Amino acid sequence: MITISGLVAGYGAADPILRGVDLTAAPGAVTCVVGPNGAGKSTVLKACSGLLRPRSGRILLDGDDLAGLAPAEIIRRGVVQVPQHHGLFPALTVRENVMLGAYVERRERERNRRRFAEIAELFPIVAERAGERAANLSGGQRRAVEFARALMLRPKVVLLDEPSVGLDPRARRQLAAAIGTLNSEGVTVLIVEQNVKFGLSLAHDAVVMEGGKVLRSCPAPDLLADPGMAALFLGGGAGGGGDEPKGDA
Ligand SMILES: Nc1ncnc2c1ncn2[C@@H]1O[C@H](COP(=O)(O)OP(=O)(O)OP(=O)(O)O)[C@@H](O)[C@H]1O
Numbered sequence: 001m002i003t004i005s006g007l008v009a010g011y012g013a014a015d016p017i018l019r020g021v022d023l024t025a026a027p028g029a030v031t032c033v034v035g036p037n038g039a040g041k042s043t044v045l046k047a048c049s050g051l052l053r054p055r056s057g058r059i060l061l062d063g064d065d066l067a068g069l070a071p072a073e074i075i076r077r078g079v080v081q082v083p084q085h086h087g088l089f090p091a092l093t094v095r096e097n098v099m100l101g102a103y104v105e106r107r108e109r110e111r112n113r114r115r116f117a118e119i120a121e122l123f124p125i126v127a128e129r130a131g132e133r134a135a136n137l138s139g140g141q142r143r144a145v146e147f148a149r150a151l152m153l154r155p156k157v158v159l160l161d162e163p164s165v166g167l168d169p170r171a172r173r174q175l176a177a178a179i180g181t182l183n184s185e186g187v188t189v190l191i192v193e194q195n196v197k198f199g200l201s202l203a204h205d206a207v208v209m210e211g212g213k214v215l216r217s218c219p220a221p222d223l224l225a226d227p228g229m230a231a232l233f234l235g236g237g238a239g240g241g242g243d244e245p246k247g248d249a
Helices: 041-049 071-077 094-105 109-122 124-128 139-150 169-184 196-202 220-224 227-236
Strands: 002-009 018-025 030-034 056-061 079-082 157-161 188-192 205-210 213-219
Touching: 002 041, 018 030, 018 041, 018 056, 018 188, 018 205, 018 213, 030 041, 030 196, 041 071, 041 079, 041 157, 041 188, 071 079, 071 094, 079 139, 094 109, 094 124, 094 139, 109 124, 109 139, 124 139, 139 169, 169 188, 169 196, 188 196, 196 220, 205 220, 213 220
Parallel strands: 030 188, 030 205, 079 157, 157 188
Antiparallel strands: 002 018, 002 056, 205 213
16 A cells, blocks of 8 residues: 655755645555646656655654655555656567566575566466567567566555557557466556546546645546546546546457
């Protein structure tokens, strides 16, 4: 469980982008953060993974405060972020890319080898294309390999920053299946998604952000059914992503 309270964070000396964010990602659930462009959604993930040092507030992982810890320490504690773009090394094989997920524990060779075998069972693409260069994969297949890599250290929490960007509908279905696989491993998933309907259709819980604050937290189906949602997202320029019907995943 991740519990964020009073989180204030920003870039350089400028005014903070996050102005007191409170949100919870329930254990074993998928929580989707939505909101207009510039709301601060990705900034929340950067603070959780240690890429951005919060100015104040707490980010509790099962009661321990992660705020201000170094990224490598946060990974060791069980929180892994899947980056938005260019997550794989194209010249390396699928296997090499997945094994990099255990880089901070690279001396544990035997344990990592066993974990790779488990992950290859969870994600068929990893088993089927293990020896092939990542450059040869489709967009949806790459996302699956990125998720596989994120599982190497048995994380408690996986942070996904706009995973559907650039994917066609078929690849989005593969992505949805891969997120289901992450979740079936008992991982808590915190996802930021521009494609609001797609993100909410995968999620148990929803968090709406605007202007660096949380406007609303509720079950994802409640937000999907809310007629005010379209006004917020279409009006706010986030584009609603209305091409992905609920349940299509
Ligand atoms: N590295 C950075 N340096 C300075 N400002 C930044 C940086 N990254 C983001 N920002 C600013 O922080 C604000 C929030 O950005 P953030 O990426 O968190 O928003 P978001 O809700 O994820 O929106 P989007 O969907 O457009 O990515 C924006 O005004 C953005 O310009």
